[in-house]
Amino acid sequence: MSATAAETAAFSTGLTAPFALARFLEADAGPARLGLVAGERIRPLEEADLGAPDLNAFLAAPDWDRLEALTAADGxxxxxxxxxxxxxxxPLQIVQAGANYRTHVIDLVVAHAPADDPRPESEIREDAARMMDERAATGEPYFFIGLPGAVAGDDVPLVLPSYSDQHDWELELAVVIGxxxxRLTPEQAMDHVAGYTICNDITTRDRVFRADSKGIGADWYRSKNAPGFLPTGPFLVPAHFVDPSDLGITLDLNGxxxxxxxxSDLLFGLPALVAAASLNMPLLPGDLLLTGSPAGNGAHWGRLLRDGDLMEGSVQGLGTQRVRCIAEGAGGSR
Incomplete structure (x- = not known):
């Protein structure tokens, strides 16, 4: 996690779990290493410590007791x-849920109601609420695919591509598959969740729909998958330390x-999401499943990302990621 001197002095992991996993870089600029975080401390995890050759192999059959014992050991x-x-x-695969916060979708329906709609806003909101409740009862989650190459930590700035000035934030709780x-059932689904982390699903708004292919639908490849467009982490918190049913999610832009x-406002809860995401392709150890983003993105506020912005995104108990934005060409080369 990169930080100014003042931020470093006030550093806190923000974790409530007894321990978590992280990947970190050392001063010699070697490859990232896997680490065990306990309180405000971290120690590297070797293969012998992990009992597996790498992180994803560990997540396939996680032995959390083994790691918990290390928290009390010298090292x-x-x-x-x-x-x-x-x-x-x-991750080898990233599955992303869209339109999955009830209040957010209702707000979008109200915001995009035709100007000549005779209904008062309260009635539009009530009709949208009924539509969401029916979707939750009888419908299915909506998914699209992200590219692993977009995953980055907050150790690097988010380079805002010069082809647009409409880059937006979408903070989300992310499931890490174990x-x-x-083809899981909802009853089986949570047994396949190893842990949780934080993702910010950056979106270029004017690339979501193409003028030359209006009938095809959203173009998530072009609008979401630029380098670094999925800031992730900084921690992977074991699932048994987290109750995902009512976690606070906040994002601050420049404070x-x-x-x-x-x-708690998720339209489809985690068992339904994991089960539905597993129907097409097997979910693999280490894969990410993003659960959707609540209201309050830049399109809502009429204020999108700019050079120099600082985003601070938190999910209750999972820590905070701090992502600085730089314009392409202003120290950013992507």
């Missing part, structure tokens, strides 16, 4: 603030609160 512990944290996961799962919601 090469150091302050977390002494290392640079990067994305805590290396044991491989294919001003933009998103402030709870996962």
């Amino acid at each position: 090469p512990w150091r302050p977390v603030s002494d290392v640079t944290l990067t994305a805590p996961v290396q 044991q491989e799962g294919f 001003e609160r933009m998103q402030d919601a709870s996962t």
